[in-house]
Amino acid sequence: MCSWERFCTFARKPERRKVAIDARVTVDGTPYEVDSELAGEDVMLCWGLFDQELFVEHGEKRFGPYLPVGGPIPLNRYRAFKKSSAQ
Secondary structure, eight states: OOOOHHHHTTTTTEEEEEEOOOOOOOEEEEEEEEOOOHHHTTTEEEEEOOOOOOOEEEEEEEEEOOOSSSSSOOTTTTOOOOOOOOO
């Protein structure tokens, strides 16, 4: 038997994508912001079934983990709306 972390690496599906000029990659509608040195480059995304983070490989180097930027609000987290001057 192997550890959970090792099992998650087996369940990853690599996918080749191009990073946008603003250093963002969108996976299933959720944007991820990667290192600025990867902007405009073709990279390999390592996205797993059980992962909450995104890993990026470019050449022989591996970058990450990256968390979603502006995606859906996780459970047990709430947004506090700012009050207007009238309130």
